[in-house]
Amino acid sequence: MSIVILGGGIIGLSTAYYLSRADSPPKIHIVDSSPTLFTSASGYAGGFVALDWFSPSVASLGALSFRLHRELAERHGGSTKWGYAGSHVYSLSVAERGASSKRKKSKEGKGEDWISAGTSRAQVAPSKGDMVNPDGSPAVWTPQIGGTLETIGQPEDCAQVEPRELCEFLLEECKSKGVELHLSNRATGVLTDSGGALKGLQLQCTDAGQPKVKELECKSVVIAAGAWTPRAFKVLFPQSTLRIPIEPLAGHSLVVRSPRYKTPFVNTSKRNISGGKDHWMCYAIYCAPGRHWSYAPEAFARLSGGGETEIWLGGLNDPTLALPDISTDVKNMIDPESIRDLRKTTVRLTGLAKEGNEVNQDDLESIREGLCFRPISQRGTPLIGKVPDNHLGIKTGEGGVFIASGHGPWGISLSLGTGKVMSEMLTGQDTSADIRALRVA
Ligand SMILES: Cc1cc2nc3c(=O)[nH]c(=O)nc-3n(C[C@H](O)[C@H](O)[C@H](O)COP(=O)(O)OP(=O)(O)OC[C@H]3O[C@@H](n4cnc5c(N)ncnc54)[C@H](O)[C@@H]3O)c2cc1C
The missing domain is CATH 3.30.9 (D-Amino Acid Oxidase; Chain A, domain 2)
Structure with a gap:
Protein backbone atom coordinates (compact mmCIF):
# COMPACT_ATOMS: atom_id res chain seq x y z
CA MET A 1 0.00 0.00 0.00
CA SER A 2 1.25 3.45 -0.79
CA ILE A 3 1.91 6.65 1.17
CA VAL A 4 0.46 10.01 0.18
CA ILE A 5 2.29 13.23 1.10
CA LEU A 6 0.15 16.38 0.97
CA GLY A 7 2.44 19.30 0.08
CA GLY A 8 5.44 19.46 -2.23
CA GLY A 9 7.45 22.08 -0.32
CA ILE A 10 10.83 21.25 1.18
CA ILE A 11 9.31 19.21 4.04
CA GLY A 12 7.15 17.04 1.78
CA LEU A 13 10.00 16.56 -0.69
CA SER A 14 12.56 15.68 2.01
CA THR A 15 10.13 13.09 3.37
CA ALA A 16 9.60 11.60 -0.08
CA TYR A 17 13.36 11.68 -0.76
CA TYR A 18 14.35 9.63 2.31
CA LEU A 19 11.30 7.37 2.03
CA SER A 20 12.19 6.56 -1.58
CA ARG A 21 15.62 5.43 -0.37
CA ALA A 22 14.27 3.03 2.27
CA ASP A 23 14.74 -0.73 1.92
CA SER A 24 11.74 -1.88 -0.13
CA PRO A 25 10.20 1.59 -0.36
CA PRO A 26 6.42 1.95 -0.61
CA LYS A 27 4.72 3.60 -3.59
CA ILE A 28 4.94 7.34 -2.85
CA HIS A 29 2.59 10.07 -4.07
CA ILE A 30 3.09 13.80 -3.57
CA VAL A 31 -0.14 15.80 -3.92
CA ASP A 32 0.08 19.60 -4.18
CA SER A 33 -2.83 21.99 -4.63
CA SER A 34 -0.68 24.39 -6.66
CA PRO A 35 -0.14 24.04 -10.44
CA THR A 36 3.60 24.72 -9.96
CA LEU A 37 5.88 23.90 -7.06
CA PHE A 38 8.12 26.27 -5.09
CA THR A 39 5.85 29.31 -5.21
CA SER A 40 5.62 28.87 -1.41
CA ALA A 41 8.06 29.48 1.46
CA SER A 42 10.45 26.77 0.25
CA GLY A 43 10.99 28.60 -3.04
CA TYR A 44 11.42 32.15 -1.68
CA ALA A 45 13.14 31.66 1.68
CA GLY A 46 16.64 32.63 2.60
CA GLY A 47 18.62 29.42 2.90
CA PHE A 48 20.32 29.80 6.26
CA VAL A 49 21.21 26.49 7.92
CA ALA A 50 22.47 26.17 11.51
CA LEU A 51 23.85 23.37 13.65
CA ASP A 52 22.86 24.53 17.11
CA TRP A 53 20.72 27.65 17.10
CA PHE A 54 17.74 25.72 18.49
CA SER A 55 15.97 25.22 21.79
CA PRO A 56 16.54 21.91 23.62
CA SER A 57 13.41 20.26 22.18
CA VAL A 58 14.64 20.84 18.59
CA ALA A 59 18.39 20.46 19.21
CA SER A 60 18.65 16.80 18.22
CA LEU A 61 16.69 17.35 14.99
CA GLY A 62 18.75 20.47 14.23
CA ALA A 63 22.04 18.61 14.58
CA LEU A 64 20.84 15.67 12.47
CA SER A 65 19.58 18.02 9.78
CA PHE A 66 22.83 20.01 9.67
CA ARG A 67 24.81 16.80 9.20
CA LEU A 68 22.43 15.62 6.45
CA HIS A 69 22.72 18.95 4.60
CA ARG A 70 26.49 18.58 4.58
CA GLU A 71 26.43 14.91 3.59
CA LEU A 72 23.93 15.48 0.79
CA ALA A 73 25.99 18.36 -0.56
CA GLU A 74 29.18 16.33 -0.41
CA ARG A 75 27.63 13.33 -2.13
CA HIS A 76 25.83 15.22 -4.90
CA GLY A 77 27.92 18.34 -5.60
CA GLY A 78 25.57 20.59 -3.64
CA SER A 79 27.97 23.53 -3.80
CA THR A 80 27.44 23.85 -7.55
CA GLN A 160 23.62 28.45 3.34
CA VAL A 161 21.77 26.89 0.45
CA GLU A 162 19.67 28.24 -2.40
CA PRO A 163 16.44 26.60 -1.16
CA ARG A 164 14.59 26.46 -4.47
CA GLU A 165 17.53 24.70 -6.11
CA LEU A 166 17.76 22.22 -3.23
CA CYS A 167 14.02 21.52 -3.68
CA GLU A 168 14.53 21.04 -7.42
CA PHE A 169 17.31 18.55 -6.74
CA LEU A 170 15.15 16.61 -4.23
CA LEU A 171 12.25 16.57 -6.70
CA GLU A 172 14.38 15.17 -9.53
CA GLU A 173 15.80 12.50 -7.21
CA CYS A 174 12.28 11.56 -6.07
CA LYS A 175 11.04 11.30 -9.66
CA SER A 176 13.99 9.09 -10.58
CA LYS A 177 12.83 6.67 -7.85
CA GLY A 178 9.27 6.58 -9.16
CA VAL A 179 7.64 9.07 -6.78
CA GLU A 180 4.44 10.27 -8.45
CA LEU A 181 3.51 13.96 -8.44
CA HIS A 182 -0.11 15.15 -8.56
CA LEU A 183 -0.13 18.92 -9.09
CA SER A 184 -3.30 21.05 -8.98
CA ASN A 185 -4.91 18.53 -6.65
CA ARG A 186 -6.07 18.60 -3.07
CA ALA A 187 -7.38 15.82 -0.84
CA THR A 188 -11.07 16.38 -0.13
CA GLY A 189 -12.06 13.16 1.60
CA VAL A 190 -10.88 10.04 3.39
CA LEU A 191 -11.77 6.60 2.01
CA THR A 192 -12.29 3.78 4.51
CA ASP A 193 -12.92 0.07 4.16
CA SER A 194 -15.96 -1.77 5.56
CA GLY A 195 -14.25 -1.91 8.98
CA GLY A 196 -13.77 1.88 9.08
CA ALA A 197 -10.00 1.71 8.41
CA LEU A 198 -8.12 4.17 6.19
CA LYS A 199 -7.71 2.85 2.66
CA GLY A 200 -7.18 5.99 0.59
CA LEU A 201 -7.93 9.61 -0.22
CA GLN A 202 -10.27 11.32 -2.59
CA LEU A 203 -8.57 14.05 -4.62
CA GLN A 204 -10.15 16.99 -6.36
CA CYS A 205 -8.45 18.90 -9.16
CA THR A 206 -7.96 22.60 -8.24
CA ASP A 207 -7.87 23.78 -11.88
CA ALA A 208 -11.08 25.72 -12.50
CA GLY A 209 -11.60 24.15 -15.91
CA GLN A 210 -11.14 20.57 -14.69
CA PRO A 211 -13.37 19.60 -11.75
CA LYS A 212 -12.02 16.03 -11.85
CA VAL A 213 -12.17 13.75 -8.85
CA LYS A 214 -9.86 10.77 -8.44
CA GLU A 215 -8.98 8.26 -5.74
CA LEU A 216 -5.57 7.23 -4.40
CA GLU A 217 -5.12 4.12 -2.30
CA CYS A 218 -2.86 4.55 0.71
CA LYS A 219 -2.19 3.26 4.20
CA SER A 220 -0.56 6.48 5.45
CA VAL A 221 -0.98 10.18 4.84
CA VAL A 222 1.58 12.86 5.68
CA ILE A 223 0.22 16.41 5.88
CA ALA A 224 3.19 18.64 5.06
CA ALA A 225 1.34 21.58 3.56
CA GLY A 226 3.26 24.34 5.35
CA ALA A 227 1.02 27.21 6.44
CA TRP A 228 -1.94 25.40 4.77
CA THR A 229 -1.60 22.35 7.06
CA PRO A 230 -4.52 23.21 9.42
CA ARG A 231 -6.80 23.76 6.39
CA ALA A 232 -5.77 20.46 4.79
CA PHE A 233 -6.39 18.61 8.07
CA LYS A 234 -9.78 20.26 8.61
CA VAL A 235 -11.01 19.33 5.12
CA LEU A 236 -10.10 15.67 5.70
CA PHE A 237 -11.30 15.42 9.30
CA PRO A 238 -14.07 18.00 9.72
CA GLN A 239 -15.46 16.24 12.81
CA SER A 240 -12.13 16.21 14.66
CA THR A 241 -11.88 18.44 17.71
CA LEU A 242 -8.08 18.58 17.26
CA ARG A 243 -6.90 22.01 16.14
CA ILE A 244 -3.53 22.10 14.38
CA PRO A 245 -1.89 25.13 16.04
CA ILE A 246 -0.10 26.60 13.01
CA GLU A 247 -0.53 30.17 11.75
CA CYS A 372 5.80 33.80 1.10
CA PHE A 373 4.18 32.44 4.26
CA ARG A 374 6.05 30.74 7.09
CA PRO A 375 4.13 28.05 8.98
CA ILE A 376 4.48 29.32 12.56
CA SER A 377 3.40 26.94 15.31
CA GLN A 378 1.95 28.42 18.48
CA ARG A 379 4.42 26.56 20.67
CA GLY A 380 7.35 27.75 18.51
CA THR A 381 8.59 24.30 17.49
CA PRO A 382 7.60 22.04 14.58
CA LEU A 383 4.88 19.41 14.87
CA ILE A 384 6.24 16.06 13.72
CA GLY A 385 4.45 12.79 14.31
CA LYS A 386 1.36 10.65 14.10
CA VAL A 387 -2.08 11.97 14.91
CA PRO A 388 -3.68 9.53 17.37
CA ASP A 389 -6.64 7.67 15.79
CA ASN A 390 -9.02 8.97 18.45
CA HIS A 391 -8.54 12.47 16.96
CA LEU A 392 -9.38 11.24 13.46
CA GLY A 393 -12.55 9.23 13.88
CA ILE A 394 -11.11 6.45 11.69
CA LYS A 395 -8.75 3.52 12.24
CA THR A 396 -5.34 3.60 10.64
CA GLY A 397 -3.93 0.18 11.62
CA GLU A 398 -0.27 -0.17 10.67
CA GLY A 399 -0.37 3.11 8.79
CA GLY A 400 -1.42 6.48 10.08
CA VAL A 401 -2.08 10.14 9.50
CA PHE A 402 1.02 12.19 10.23
CA ILE A 403 1.78 15.90 10.49
CA ALA A 404 5.17 17.35 9.50
CA SER A 405 4.81 21.11 9.66
CA GLY A 406 5.11 24.29 11.70
CA HIS A 407 8.84 24.80 11.09
CA GLY A 408 8.40 28.58 11.18
CA PRO A 409 11.65 30.39 10.30
CA TRP A 410 13.68 27.16 10.31
CA GLY A 411 12.08 24.89 7.70
CA ILE A 412 15.04 24.94 5.32
CA SER A 413 17.53 24.19 8.07
CA LEU A 414 15.37 21.42 9.61
CA SER A 415 14.09 20.01 6.32
CA LEU A 416 16.40 17.05 5.73
CA GLY A 417 16.28 15.89 9.34
CA THR A 418 12.48 16.11 9.30
CA GLY A 419 12.35 14.09 6.07
CA LYS A 420 14.66 11.47 7.53
CA VAL A 421 12.74 11.00 10.79
CA MET A 422 9.41 11.02 8.95
CA SER A 423 10.62 8.26 6.61
CA GLU A 424 11.77 6.28 9.66
CA MET A 425 8.43 6.66 11.42
CA LEU A 426 6.53 5.70 8.29
CA THR A 427 8.58 2.51 7.88
CA GLY A 428 8.40 1.56 11.56
CA GLN A 429 12.03 2.28 12.49
CA ASP A 430 13.58 4.11 15.42
CA THR A 431 14.18 7.76 14.59
CA SER A 432 17.69 9.16 14.10
CA ALA A 433 16.84 12.21 16.23
CA ASP A 434 15.00 12.59 19.49
CA ILE A 435 11.75 14.23 18.43
CA ARG A 436 9.59 13.17 21.39
CA ALA A 437 8.95 16.79 22.37
CA LEU A 438 7.68 17.59 18.85
CA ARG A 439 4.72 15.17 18.98
CA VAL A 440 1.42 16.34 17.56
CA ALA A 441 -1.09 15.80 20.34
C1 LIG B 1 10.93 35.31 4.11
C2 LIG B 1 11.31 33.94 4.66
C3 LIG B 1 12.64 33.61 4.88
C4 LIG B 1 13.00 32.37 5.39
N1 LIG B 1 14.33 32.06 5.60
C5 LIG B 1 14.67 30.86 6.11
C6 LIG B 1 16.04 30.53 6.33
O1 LIG B 1 16.95 31.31 6.04
N2 LIG B 1 16.33 29.32 6.89
C7 LIG B 1 15.35 28.42 7.23
O2 LIG B 1 15.67 27.35 7.76
N3 LIG B 1 14.04 28.69 6.99
C8 LIG B 1 13.69 29.89 6.45
N4 LIG B 1 12.36 30.20 6.25
C9 LIG B 1 11.33 29.21 6.65
C10 LIG B 1 11.10 28.15 5.58
O3 LIG B 1 11.00 28.75 4.32
C11 LIG B 1 9.83 27.36 5.88
O4 LIG B 1 9.81 26.92 7.23
C12 LIG B 1 9.74 26.14 4.98
O5 LIG B 1 9.93 26.50 3.63
C13 LIG B 1 8.39 25.45 5.14
O6 LIG B 1 8.36 24.39 4.22
P1 LIG B 1 7.04 23.54 4.02
O7 LIG B 1 7.35 22.48 3.04
O8 LIG B 1 6.52 23.16 5.35
O9 LIG B 1 5.97 24.59 3.44
P2 LIG B 1 5.84 25.30 2.03
O10 LIG B 1 7.14 25.58 1.42
O11 LIG B 1 4.91 26.45 2.25
O12 LIG B 1 5.12 24.21 1.14
C14 LIG B 1 3.80 23.85 1.36
C15 LIG B 1 3.24 23.22 0.08
O13 LIG B 1 1.93 22.71 0.37
C16 LIG B 1 1.11 22.98 -0.72
N5 LIG B 1 -0.29 22.94 -0.29
C17 LIG B 1 -1.05 23.89 0.29
N6 LIG B 1 -2.28 23.42 0.56
C18 LIG B 1 -2.31 22.12 0.16
C19 LIG B 1 -3.29 21.10 0.18
N7 LIG B 1 -4.50 21.29 0.70
N8 LIG B 1 -2.98 19.89 -0.34
C20 LIG B 1 -1.75 19.67 -0.86
N9 LIG B 1 -0.76 20.61 -0.91
C21 LIG B 1 -1.04 21.81 -0.38
C22 LIG B 1 1.57 24.34 -1.21
O14 LIG B 1 1.18 24.57 -2.55
C23 LIG B 1 3.10 24.21 -1.05
O15 LIG B 1 3.68 23.67 -2.21
C24 LIG B 1 11.99 31.42 5.71
C25 LIG B 1 10.65 31.73 5.45
C26 LIG B 1 10.30 32.98 4.93
C27 LIG B 1 8.86 33.29 4.67
Missing part, protein backbone atom coordinates in the same frame (compact mmCIF):
# COMPACT_ATOMS: atom_id res chain seq x y z
CA LYS A 81 23.90 22.42 -7.74
CA TRP A 82 22.18 24.33 -4.91
CA GLY A 83 24.81 26.76 -3.63
CA TYR A 84 25.63 24.83 -0.46
CA ALA A 85 28.52 26.51 1.37
CA GLY A 86 29.61 27.08 4.94
CA SER A 87 28.67 30.53 6.18
CA HIS A 88 30.36 33.16 8.25
CA VAL A 89 27.70 35.06 10.23
CA TYR A 90 27.70 38.61 11.57
CA SER A 91 25.39 40.48 13.82
CA LEU A 92 25.21 44.18 12.90
CA SER A 93 24.16 46.88 15.35
CA VAL A 94 24.01 50.48 14.26
CA ALA A 95 24.13 52.92 17.16
CA GLU A 96 21.39 55.46 17.66
CA ARG A 97 23.17 58.78 17.57
CA GLY A 98 25.29 58.91 20.71
CA ALA A 99 24.19 55.49 21.98
CA SER A 100 26.28 52.37 22.48
CA SER A 101 25.95 49.86 19.64
CA LYS A 102 26.71 46.76 21.68
CA ARG A 103 24.53 43.75 20.87
CA LYS A 104 21.95 43.03 23.54
CA LYS A 105 21.92 39.35 24.49
CA SER A 106 18.50 37.76 24.55
CA LYS A 107 17.29 37.47 28.13
CA GLU A 108 15.62 34.19 27.21
CA GLY A 109 18.86 32.76 25.81
CA LYS A 110 18.50 30.40 22.85
CA GLY A 111 14.95 30.02 21.68
CA GLU A 112 12.70 30.11 18.69
CA ASP A 113 10.40 32.95 19.62
CA TRP A 114 12.55 35.72 18.20
CA ILE A 115 10.35 35.94 15.15
CA SER A 116 7.11 36.57 17.02
CA ALA A 117 8.94 39.02 19.28
CA GLY A 118 10.01 40.96 16.13
CA THR A 119 13.68 40.75 17.00
CA SER A 120 16.65 39.40 15.06
CA ARG A 121 17.59 35.72 14.72
CA ALA A 122 21.10 36.80 15.77
CA GLN A 123 19.94 37.19 19.34
CA VAL A 124 19.62 33.43 19.68
CA ALA A 125 22.94 32.60 18.02
CA PRO A 126 25.73 31.20 20.12
CA SER A 127 28.14 34.00 20.82
CA LYS A 128 31.49 33.26 19.22
CA GLY A 129 34.57 35.17 18.23
CA ASP A 130 35.55 38.74 18.83
CA MET A 131 34.12 41.99 17.56
CA VAL A 132 34.99 42.38 13.91
CA ASN A 133 36.52 45.60 12.69
CA PRO A 134 34.30 47.05 9.96
CA ASP A 135 37.37 47.49 7.75
CA GLY A 136 37.99 43.74 7.87
CA SER A 137 34.48 42.76 6.81
CA PRO A 138 33.75 41.57 3.25
CA ALA A 139 33.10 44.31 0.73
CA VAL A 140 29.61 42.99 0.00
CA TRP A 141 28.50 44.62 3.28
CA THR A 142 28.83 48.38 3.12
CA PRO A 143 30.54 49.79 6.23
CA GLN A 144 27.96 51.52 8.45
CA ILE A 145 28.69 54.74 10.27
CA GLY A 146 28.32 53.89 13.98
CA GLY A 147 27.96 50.21 13.09
CA THR A 148 29.44 47.25 14.94
CA LEU A 149 29.84 43.84 13.38
CA GLU A 150 30.14 40.88 15.67
CA THR A 151 30.91 37.38 14.48
CA ILE A 152 28.21 35.04 15.72
CA GLY A 153 28.68 31.96 13.54
CA GLN A 154 31.36 30.19 11.52
CA PRO A 155 31.39 27.95 8.42
CA GLU A 156 31.87 24.89 10.65
CA ASP A 157 28.45 25.30 12.24
CA CYS A 158 26.48 27.48 9.84
CA ALA A 159 25.80 27.12 6.13
CA PRO A 248 0.76 31.84 8.58
CA LEU A 249 3.30 34.66 8.83
CA ALA A 250 3.98 36.49 5.57
CA GLY A 251 7.44 37.81 4.73
CA HIS A 252 8.66 39.86 1.77
CA SER A 253 12.13 39.37 0.28
CA LEU A 254 14.42 40.67 -2.44
CA VAL A 255 17.28 39.13 -4.39
CA VAL A 256 19.89 41.41 -5.98
CA ARG A 257 23.38 41.27 -7.47
CA SER A 258 26.14 43.64 -6.46
CA PRO A 259 29.30 44.77 -8.26
CA ARG A 260 31.05 44.16 -4.94
CA TYR A 261 30.10 40.48 -4.88
CA LYS A 262 30.99 39.07 -8.28
CA THR A 263 32.76 35.83 -7.45
CA PRO A 264 32.21 33.38 -4.61
CA PHE A 265 34.16 33.91 -1.41
CA VAL A 266 36.86 31.34 -0.85
CA ASN A 267 37.28 29.77 2.55
CA THR A 268 40.85 30.67 3.37
CA SER A 269 41.14 27.97 5.99
CA LYS A 270 40.87 25.62 2.98
CA ARG A 271 38.67 23.29 4.89
CA ASN A 272 36.74 21.21 2.40
CA ILE A 273 33.33 21.97 3.90
CA SER A 274 31.03 21.41 0.98
CA GLY A 275 32.98 18.56 -0.54
CA GLY A 276 33.58 20.60 -3.69
CA LYS A 277 37.02 21.57 -4.84
CA ASP A 278 36.27 25.26 -4.57
CA HIS A 279 36.14 25.74 -0.79
CA TRP A 280 33.44 28.34 -1.23
CA MET A 281 31.87 30.15 1.68
CA CYS A 282 29.00 32.58 2.17
CA TYR A 283 28.27 35.53 4.45
CA ALA A 284 25.14 36.20 6.45
CA ILE A 285 24.32 39.35 8.37
CA TYR A 286 21.56 39.75 10.97
CA CYS A 287 20.55 43.21 12.11
CA ALA A 288 18.66 44.35 15.16
CA PRO A 289 15.97 47.02 14.64
CA GLY A 290 17.61 50.42 14.94
CA ARG A 291 18.25 53.83 13.45
CA HIS A 292 17.87 52.83 9.80
CA TRP A 293 15.13 50.19 9.97
CA SER A 294 12.28 49.43 12.35
CA TYR A 295 12.35 45.69 11.68
CA ALA A 296 15.17 43.10 11.91
CA PRO A 297 16.66 42.69 8.42
CA GLU A 298 18.61 39.58 7.53
CA ALA A 299 20.78 39.44 4.42
CA PHE A 300 22.57 36.51 2.87
CA ALA A 301 25.43 36.85 0.40
CA ARG A 302 24.94 33.43 -1.12
CA LEU A 303 25.50 31.28 -4.17
CA SER A 304 23.08 29.84 -6.64
CA GLY A 305 23.66 27.06 -9.16
CA GLY A 306 27.09 26.98 -10.77
CA GLY A 307 28.65 29.48 -8.38
CA GLU A 308 26.55 32.52 -9.38
CA THR A 309 26.62 35.14 -6.63
CA GLU A 310 23.52 36.87 -5.26
CA ILE A 311 22.27 38.66 -2.15
CA TRP A 312 18.94 37.71 -0.54
CA LEU A 313 17.42 40.20 1.88
CA GLY A 314 14.30 39.76 4.04
CA GLY A 315 13.01 40.15 7.56
CA LEU A 316 10.07 42.45 6.80
CA ASN A 317 7.05 40.46 7.96
CA ASP A 318 3.33 41.18 7.75
CA PRO A 319 1.11 39.30 10.23
CA THR A 320 -2.01 40.94 8.74
CA LEU A 321 -1.71 39.27 5.32
CA ALA A 322 -4.21 36.42 4.94
CA LEU A 323 -3.11 33.10 3.47
CA PRO A 324 -4.57 32.69 -0.04
CA ASP A 325 -6.22 29.52 -1.28
CA ILE A 326 -3.40 28.40 -3.59
CA SER A 327 0.27 29.31 -3.21
CA THR A 328 0.57 30.66 -6.78
CA ASP A 329 -1.93 33.41 -5.74
CA VAL A 330 0.73 34.85 -3.41
CA LYS A 331 2.54 36.67 -6.20
CA ASN A 332 -0.45 39.02 -6.68
CA MET A 333 -0.24 39.99 -3.01
CA ILE A 334 3.26 41.51 -3.08
CA ASP A 335 3.08 44.93 -1.44
CA PRO A 336 5.05 47.56 -3.42
CA GLU A 337 5.62 49.65 -0.27
CA SER A 338 7.21 46.71 1.55
CA ILE A 339 9.44 46.08 -1.45
CA ARG A 340 10.47 49.77 -1.47
CA ASP A 341 11.32 49.49 2.26
CA LEU A 342 13.39 46.37 1.65
CA ARG A 343 15.16 48.01 -1.28
CA LYS A 344 16.08 50.99 0.93
CA THR A 345 17.52 48.61 3.52
CA THR A 346 19.34 46.61 0.85
CA VAL A 347 20.98 49.77 -0.51
CA ARG A 348 21.89 50.82 3.03
CA LEU A 349 23.47 47.41 3.71
CA THR A 350 25.10 46.63 0.38
CA GLY A 351 24.87 49.75 -1.83
CA LEU A 352 27.81 51.85 -3.01
CA ALA A 353 29.06 54.20 -0.29
CA LYS A 354 30.31 57.55 -1.57
CA GLU A 355 32.48 59.62 0.72
CA GLY A 356 30.57 62.51 2.26
CA ASN A 357 27.18 61.14 1.14
CA GLU A 358 24.65 60.22 3.82
CA VAL A 359 22.85 57.85 1.47
CA ASN A 360 24.46 55.01 -0.50
CA GLN A 361 24.10 54.80 -4.25
CA ASP A 362 21.80 52.08 -5.60
CA ASP A 363 24.01 50.20 -8.06
CA LEU A 364 22.34 46.82 -7.39
CA GLU A 365 20.81 44.67 -10.09
CA SER A 366 17.34 43.32 -9.21
CA ILE A 367 16.92 39.58 -9.59
CA ARG A 368 13.50 39.03 -8.00
CA GLU A 369 10.96 40.15 -5.43
CA GLY A 370 9.19 37.61 -3.26
CA LEU A 371 6.47 37.03 -0.73
